[in-house]
Amino acid sequence: MQKNKPCIAIDAMGGDFGPSVVVRGALDALRSDELKVILVGREAEIRAELEAANARDADVEIVHAEQVIEMQDKPSDALRRKKSSSIQIAFRLVKEGRADGVVSAGNSGATLACGMFTLGRIEGIDRPALAGILPTEKKPMVLIDVGANVDCKPHNLVQFALMADVLARSVLGVAKPRIGLMSIGEEEGKGNYQVKLAYDMLRKSSLNFKGNVEGRDVFTGDVDVVVCDGFVGNVVLKLSEGLALSLGRLLKRELLAGFWSRCGTLFSKGALRRFSRRIDYAEYGGAPLLGLKGIGIVCHGASNAKALNNAIHMAATFVKNRSNDHLLQELSVNRDLVQYRRSVQSSSASAVKKLDDPLDIDAANLANP
Known part of the structure; x- marks a missing residue:
């Protein structure tokens, strides 16, 4: 989507503190970088935080999302039952071309699942990874x-x-x-x-x-x-x-x-x-979710405004530097290796667990980074 400025969709309801911290982090990012932000979540709560920060006229777009994925929600359930959640809508904005990336301090398993199913994987990548x-x-x-x-x-x-x-x-x-x-x-x-x-x-x-x-x-x-x-x-x-x-x-x-x-x-x-x-x-903001057809940054649930600010900057840097384009180039150079499949048949490898190729995105075993 990138035109003049990177546009980052931010899950305003994510994390332990929700809009009270996320909005301040987004405002700090706007003051210190050339970018646009879209705050996704319950509009009334977001506007109340903007009012509290004396920033009611700030150059931010708000996209209303009534549902919130809680930290204890199972990712697969959140995908099915909370299609109007702030995380899902944020990723849909990227798919629709209205935003370039997503930042969320919410449920990390749900963030991975929503990013995976909404944006899909880059060709040549079997499993997105958190860095x-x-x-x-x-x-x-x-x-x-x-x-x-x-x-x-x-x-x-x-x-x-x-x-x-x-x-x-x-x-x-x-x-x-x-x-x-x-x-x-x-x-x-x-x-x-x-x-x-x-x-x-x-x-x-x-x-x-x-x-x-x-x-x-x-x-x-x-x-x-x-x-x-x-x-x-x-x-x-x-x-x-x-x-x-x-x-x-x-x-x-x-x-x-x-x-x-x-x-x-x-x-x-x-x-x-x-x-x-x-x-x-x-200081480092969050963990980039790599391998998607778009940018995703997963922040710690206890992230403060400083962490959110830095995560937004990281997402914008990804966009400005066209990181996914560089990844596609690397995958092309190493095509034979990334498409490598080895069938384990020897008895010495019998103890190695054989995994199905499709990504198991139930995410019940996804650890919270």
Whole structure:
């Protein structure tokens, strides 16, 4: 749809705080970027928030949506029973050409399901994936998948790598992203059956593949993309979040433990503030939903206005940089690999679960990123 300015449809009812936070995030994004926004949700509630922010005349479009998909709703039920929900209508705006992308802090499984069934997948992509952007010692990196697909085939991992490569180049500005494959050892030949096959396929691809990486390598910044299935990725993501919170609490406890520690804290406020900003999830906005015929950003349910603002900026950057066009080019170059299918017949692979090719979008097993 893109003409002069990217237009982002925002699920105003999503997240733990609904319009009270989403509207403020959208207004902040309008003030700091050249874009348009469409707020989708219950019009009366949205207008009340605009009034409260003294922004009743703000240049925003409102599209009324009476229904709201709650966090506890099963995605498949939401698809069938809540066709007038804010999430579904937001994706329909993209399909109709009225918007270029969607941002939602609502039910992540429903967001994936609505995006999948409304927009469809890019040709050559079997399973859309959620990409997390994590801080490292050097610069942000991409972890994919972080929860959309808990069971994967090797060629799915290759497709994830291709999508994350485009994300790293288009949004993070990395000229030639270094790709690592999550395994239990750095040496070639380490890992389970899925990882070993994916390793061989990635080595033959056009990507800047650096081989296997271990969990301890994620935050060193030595690779720009780490590829894994959604089960492993979600564990890594949640462990990282929990560790960051615990370290922050431990650090605060120690800094306030005694007089001299408190004195030292006064001189370290600037450094502590910068450290807190680097590990704050709000700095990265949300998790891009890659592989759809359109842009989708899934935000944390507890997102504040800052997180929503940054997620809207990310969606606009995707549109401005024509990221999906670049992905289609990558898929064309690696066509033989992304269409790869391997029938497992040997007895040594009998323990490997064989998955159906169609995406199981019931999403009951979709982890909330």
